[in-house]
Amino acid sequence: EARFGLSIVETMGITETAAPLLSNPLDPTKHKHGSSGIAYGNEVRVADAEGKVVCTGEENEVQVKGRNVMQGYFKNPQATREAFTPDGWYRTGDLGKMDADGYIFITGRLKELIIKGGENIAPREIDDVLYRHSSVLEAAAFPLPDADYGQTVAAAIATRPGEEVTESALRQLCLDAMGAYRAPSKYFFLDELPKGPSGKIQRLKLTERFTD
The missing domain is CATH 2.30.38.10 (Luciferase; Domain 3)
Structure with missing residues (x-):
């Protein structure tokens, strides 16, 4: 404004x-x-x-x-x-x-909610933390299957052109902001995150892509 x-x-x-x-x-x-x-x-x-x-x-x-x-x-x-x-x-x-x-x-x-060990985790709250890093252009938290918790938290990141960020830096950022339970346990670095026709990031596509 x-x-x-x-x-x-x-x-x-x-x-x-x-x-x-x-x-x-x-x-x-x-x-x-x-x-x-x-x-x-x-x-x-x-x-x-x-x-x-x-x-x-x-x-x-x-x-x-x-x-x-x-x-x-x-x-x-x-x-x-x-x-x-x-x-x-x-x-x-x-x-x-x-x-x-x-x-x-x-x-x-609601359909993108991550349910880890019975606790509901809203992925957007994790996105907001990841976007605090100046080198992050796109970020999306998403669920992956987990043998112990049912689901675990993962995150996909695309950096700004010409910039880099390490997994350890993002991991520490999330740990400081939300603690170990809600912080992503896996990080994936992509050139661009998948999007739908309206330009919205498609989290479920990330789950499909990175599920073993």
Whole structure:
């Protein structure tokens, strides 16, 4: 904002809600950095698959209800049933937290969650730590099968052109930030991380590629 002299309003929308879902207020003094905003034309909550709302600041699935939410998937009743909670809220598949003011902070995707020894680990939190290193251009944490824990944490990294970073440096960065249990145990260095048509990094492709 300071560089270009304009206000940036962070929002979030999905196809199933006809785009609008969350938005920061237009008033720049009410923006919260890193948040997609508050409910925009609908109701939003953070709850589990059965519709039980979690406590403020606790991570779970972001769910939405309102007149802008679709009625269902065309000729796919099973997908429609799976997409809604028993009390009628649409399950976005996004993990997030809601603060005391109703602002939502997205932390990852439910299907990308790493479950290590029964503990849920959001890969995006690990990504954020890896991006702290100035030489890291792209980073993505992802799960790999593990005989002891069911899944273990791995990370793929692409460095900026002409720059290098060692595995030991990234390992120490993660250990200092989140401890040994959540830190990646394996690191893979690539020229470029796999992406979908929209440019988003595809974690599940990394799991497929590096699973023995």
